[in-house]
Amino acid sequence: MTSEPEDLVLAERRGPVCVLTFNRPDKLNAWTDDLENRYFTLLSDAEDDPDVRAIVVTGAGRGFCAGADLGRLRAVGDVSEADLLRLRPRDLPATLRKPLIGAINGVAAGLGMVEALYCDVRFASASARFTTAFAKRGLIAEYGISWLLPRLVGRSRATDLLLSSRMVDAEESLRIGLVDHLVTDGSVVDVAVAYAEELATHCSPTSMAVIKDQLQNDADGTYADSVARGEGLMLQAFRGADLVEGVQSHLDKRTPTFPSLPVRSSHVPV
Secondary structure (H helix, E strand, O other): OOOOHHHOEEEEEEOOEEEEEEOOHHHOOOEOHHHHHHHHHHHHHHHHOOOOOEEEEEEOOOEEEOOEOHHHOOOHHHOOHHHHOOOOOOOHHHHOOOOEEEEEOOEEEOHHHHHHHHOOEEEEEOOOEEEOOHHHHOOOOOOOHHHHHHHHHOHHHHHHHHHHOOOEEHHHHHHHOOOOEEEOOOOHHHHHHHHHHHHHHHOOHHHHHHHHHHHHHOOOOOHHHHHHHHHHHHHHHHOOHHHHHHHHHHHHOOOOOOOOOOOHHHOOOO
């Protein structure tokens, strides 16, 4: 039985990739405050580690994350606004500059599904399953899923999944755009890590960070605004060392050597 906070999420380095594993397999990795704090600490550490270029998150055992541990929830009447305050924002995974890749190995329910949606790219095993779960628990669409889900699967499908809380299997998840890759042969973690290693080896960390920021900030803007903003960012890129290295390594037919991202606390612009 997992008892120490540091055991709730395991960290493993595979070259430039940090693999984080939710580790409450006897509870299908149900979410607790201690698990959240451990996960967010490891994410922050990976974000500021210059040797980490990408992060993969998965679950131990048969589940990815079964959502909040219902056995630990307090009675509804006892919950106050203060209980909803977090040490760090719940959507911290969505604010990372580095690629966060989901290796969904089993059920992802409620908050567990939200955590999967915070990932930039999702790989699913054949046993992966998704359910929003909230409506069946008397809850609402929590933690930004009402914004995230329609942008992945469309408004009508998002409405279906949120209202019904029905279980979606791996094949349907791929078909409707809930996941990006379905792994039917081999380990979903190994496949996700191989993808993350490709990003880490061949793509500029600065380019990926800026692209992630563009995707986030342009989501609700106009096409013209996106083009205008992109022109300014493109000028910065043309003045940067990464473009020189990207072009030269291509001409030399060699692996590029892009610099790492600066740590957030350095105040160095990215």
